[in-house]
Amino acid sequence: MAKIFYLPDEDELYQMDSDKLVALLKNLNMQIEQLNQDEPEDMMSEEYEVWGDKHEKLEDLIEIISEILEQ
Secondary structure, eight states, rough: OOOOOOOOOOHHHHHSHHHHHHHHHHHHHHHHHHHHHHHOOOOTTHHHHHHHHHHHHHHHHHHHHHHHOOO
């Protein structure tokens, strides 16, 4: 399964300038793309649950960063 690198917490995101946020957003999109390629087939497995948690965390961060950049 794809490794997820350092993920900042929400408070850290609000401290970053737009250049850092854009770079992080690009990195998170690459990570989610890799994670999508590694999606487990068995939706009832523990592996799928772990995969889903990682995917959800990435999606949440992408959404928060997008909202910050729109302000």
